[in-house]
Each structure stands twice: as structure tokens, then as C-alpha cells.
Amino acid sequence: MGNSLSPLTLSIIGFGAIGQGVATIVQNVPQIKVVAIADSKGVALMPDLKDVLARKRGGQPIANSNLTALDVIRTIDHDVVVEVTPTNIHGGEPGLTHVREALKNKRNVVTSNKGPLVAAFDELTQLAYTNGVALRYEATVGGAMPIVNLIRDTLAGARVLDIRGVLNGTCNYILTRMAEEALDYDQVLSEAQDMGIAEADPTYDVTGIDTACKVVILANAFFGRSATFADVDVTGIDRITQDALQLARQRGFAVKLVGDVQELTVSPKLVPIGHPLNVSGTLNAASILTDTAGEITVAGKGAGSIETASAILSDILSVMRDRS
Numbered sequence: 001m002g003n004s005l006s007p008l009t010l011s012i013i014g015f016g017a018i019g020q021g022v023a024t025i026v027q028n029v030p031q032i033k034v035v036a037i038a039d040s041k042g043v044a045l046m047p048d049l050k051d052v053l054a055r056k057r058g059g060q061p062i063a064n065s066n067l068t069a070l071d072v073i074r075t076i077d078h079d080v081v082v083e084v085t086p087t088n089i090h091g092g093e094p095g096l097t098h099v100r101e102a103l104k105n106k107r108n109v110v111t112s113n114k115g116p117l118v119a120a121f122d123e124l125t126q127l128a129y130t131n132g133v134a135l136r137y138e139a140t141v142g143g144a145m146p147i148v149n150l151i152r153d154t155l156a157g158a159r160v161l162d163i164r165g166v167l168n169g170t171c172n173y174i175l176t177r178m179a180e181e182a183l184d185y186d187q188v189l190s191e192a193q194d195m196g197i198a199e200a201d202p203t204y205d206v207t208g209i210d211t212a213c214k215v216v217i218l219a220n221a222f223f224g225r226s227a228t229f230a231d232v233d234v235t236g237i238d239r240i241t242q243d244a245l246q247l248a249r250q251r252g253f254a255v256k257l258v259g260d261v262q263e264l265t266v267s268p269k270l271v272p273i274g275h276p277l278n279v280s281g282t283l284n285a286a287s288i289l290t291d292t293a294g295e296i297t298v299a300g301k302g303a304g305s306i307e308t309a310s311a312i313l314s315d316i317l318s319v320m321r322d323r324s
Contacts, residue, residue, distance in 0.1 A: 021309030092119030
């Protein structure tokens with residue numbers, strides 16, 4: 001990494017798997033200095049990243065101050081707030097307040113948290129514009145798979161007509177295993193939970209809520225919508241039968257949970273076996289239809305702490321370049 005980039009100071013708000021992933025990879029970037037890390041129990045100021053990571057993974061408290069996350073955002077001078085608390089689609093809190101306060105205090109925000117963007121996309125983008133700071137959210141949509149920055153930067157000369165994607169790795173894993181191994185839904189879900197691919201409560205993924213949040217973000221970012229979760233017609237995968245999957249397979253199709261951004265829909269769709277959206281396992285894929293560049297399809301890991309952290313780092317470096 002070149003020395004032309006001026007140093008950047010940041011806070012990490014939220015220290016679960018993704019926050020720990022961010023701390024892990026920024027250790028190797030000398031131009032980045034973490035000034036504070038906040039978890040649910042307190043704040044570590046000027047943390048030694050190796051020590052804080054070891055303490056967190058050992059179940060020990062990381063806090064060395066009496067500050068709260070909002071104290072950090074409002075009172076400690078730094079460049080970027082990395083907001084990686086868990087997504088809450090019902091109002092977006094506490095992430096919404098974190099992002100809102102950061103932008104009001106003229107701090108750039110990089111986030112993987114879908115909740116604030118689903119709840120208040122227009123408000124937050126306007127706040128960022130008014131205060132002359134960046135709001136970047138590549139990690140909210142495809143994990144390590146680039147969609148937002150691909151459209152914003154690389155495809156800047158093209159008009160996007162539609163985006164359709166397989167945007168949830170848990171659902172894709174379940175459907176892949178069901179189809180390829182002729183296994184029932186409950187059996188594969190249990191297996192996915194044992195492997196850590198599915199959450200103990202998988203509702204958010206399997207009912208299509210997670211994919212719908214990503215559809216909302218993309219619709220608002222690239223189609224000028226002011227959509228919320230309530231605007232998306234959502235059907236999940238929890239009622240898909242083995243018979244339906246095998247019938248589709250016999251006819252040359254796979255069943256995938258597809259989010260259509262232009263239509264604001266999420267539902268199981270028949271995808272031809274040879275189509276680029278027919279990705280296996282936990283992979284995500286998105287097809288971006290444009291007027292001048294045709295159809296561009298990308299695929300990659302849509303989840304995972306280090307994979308998601310890599311998208312966050314990409315956004316942080318973009319902020320650094322823009323500032324320089």
C-alpha cells in the first residue's frame with residue numbers, strides 16, 4: 001500500500017464477528033489507526049488490537065474506559081466510524097443512531113449494518129451530503145462480492161436497468177444441498193446450523209428478510225426509490241419441497257431465492273442450470289443489466305467475518321483516497 005495515502009483514524013462500533021474481522025485485517029494497514037472499539041459492554045480506547053482480539057475471543061471484557069459508543073462517536077476526534085452492530089430491520093437501532101450521530105458530527109461512515117439503510121436511507125444519504133462526508137455500505141449487500149462499488153465506480157458510464165441476485169448464502173446452501181443430495185429442508189437446515197452456516201434462529205435468512213433488505217438498499221441507491229422493507233413482496237424458501245426441486249432439476253432448472261431490485265420482489269425462482277446465477281453452496285451472485293455494458297454478473301462469498309471485513313476495508317481505503 002503506497003505511502004501517498006495520509007493516515008486515517010477510525011472507531012469500530014460493534015465487536016462481534018465482523019468487528020473482530022475488521023480489527024484483524026486493519027492490523028496489517030499501517031496507514032490506519034484504530035482509536036476506539038465499542039462492544040455491548042463498554043469501550044476500549046487506543047486499543048492494542050492483538051490484545052483486544054485475544055481478550056474478546058477469550059470471553060474477557062475489552063473496556064478500559066467509562067465511555068459509551070455514542071460518547072466515542074460524538075466526542076473523540078477521528079475520521080471514520082465503522083458501524084458493524086447487528087442488523088435490526090425494525091427501526092434500525094442502535095445502528096441508526098450511531099450512523100446518524102456520526103454523520104452529524106462530520107465523520108465518515110462505513111457500515112455492514114443493513115438496518116439503518118433500510119429504515120432511513122434518504123435521511124442518511126442527505127445527512128452525509130450536507131455534512132460533506134462519506135456514507136459507504138458495500139458490505140451491506142454482498143459481503144466480499146462487489147456490487148455497490150462496481151456499479152458506482154466501474155459502471156459509472158452505464159445506466160443500470162435491473163439487478164437480480166442470489167443474495168443470501170444460507171438459503172443458497174440449503175437449496176443446493178436439498179437439490180444435489182435429495183435431502184429434506186429440515187434435515188439440511190439442521191446440518192447448516194451445526195456447521196454455523198445458519199443461525200440458531202434462521203428466520204431472518206430463510207423467510208427472505210435478509211435478501212429483501214439488500215433489495216431495498218440497492219433500489220434506493222441505484223433506482224432513486226425511497227423504499228422500505230414493507231415495499232418488498234417477499235416469499236422465502238421454508239416451504240420448498242424436495243419434489244419441487246427434483247421436478248425443476250429434471251427440466252433443466254435449479255431453484256434459487258432471487259431478489260429482483262427493479263420489481264422489489266424476493267422469491268424462489270427457476271434458474272437455468274447453465275445460468276451465471278446458478279451458483280452453489282454459500283456463494284452469492286448478482287446480474288447487473290445495463291444499457292451500454294450489457295449484463296455483468298459477479299459471484300463471491302456473501303458472508304463470513306473476514307470476507308465482509310474485506311469489503312469494509314475497501315470502503316475505508318476509498319474514503320482515504322477521496323480525502324487525499
